[in-house]
Amino acid sequence: MLSEWQNHKAQLRSYVSKRIDDADAVDDILQDVYIKASSNLHQLKSKGSLKGWLYRIAYNTIMDFYRARQPLDALPEELAIEEEDVSTQAHKELAQCLRPLINELPEKYATPLRMAELEGISQQAIADELGLSLSGAKSRVQRSRVKFREQMMACCDFEIGQQGIIDYMPKKPECSKC
Structure with a gap:
């Protein structure tokens, strides 16, 4: 997994940094993507779909980041x-x-x-x-x-x-x- 991660890490960093304006958050999100991918590797159906799978995990992690940052206003x-x-x-x-x-x-x-x-x-x-x-x-x-x-x-x-x-x-x- 580590060698595959190194092949895609630079592209994923670019993908995430285009969607997140905080450089520290980009590193945190990349770390979360790696942890999620390595702990759920058994769910990957074929090695050929690894890149798309990593991007999907990155996308979901970015969405989680924005959901966590967004303050919820209570209804009057x-x-x-x-x-x-x-x-x-x-x-x-x-x-x-x-x-x-x-x-x-x-x-x-x-x-x-x-x-x-x-x-x-x-x-x-x-x-x-x-x-x-x-x-x-x-x-x-x-x-x-x-x-x-x-x-x-x-x-x-x-x-x-x-x-x-x-x-x-x-x-x-x-x-x-x-």
Whole structure:
């Protein structure tokens, strides 16, 4: 490895120094590249790809260098709280609609869905309670979820973000009772 490293070291130094303006950091990065390459040499698939592999390690090490140097600015507290409040409020309002919407399903689907989602009962316990096999209970809960989703989508338009549902708007006047 050492002889191969000596063959590529000058080119790698040039590559790194074009991307880093601190001469001391260039040496540190080259040292990190050598350590990573020598300790992970077993991952190299063929000797012919060594140069490209070293450049990839150098690139990743440069990116790590910039990530470590970059200070992270904290979000203002009022911004984070405000967004959380909007999402939390939408969830609370929507939660008020769940039980009535579940109750509108046929009892065959409402009961297992209520047990699984609102009461947190295991599917084995649902199967025992309803006199179904475990696979039958799982199927019933799955079908209940599909029917419930169809019912919700027919009733409301949802705004979905990274945290899930962040807002909703009833489509029909009878749905606005939620």
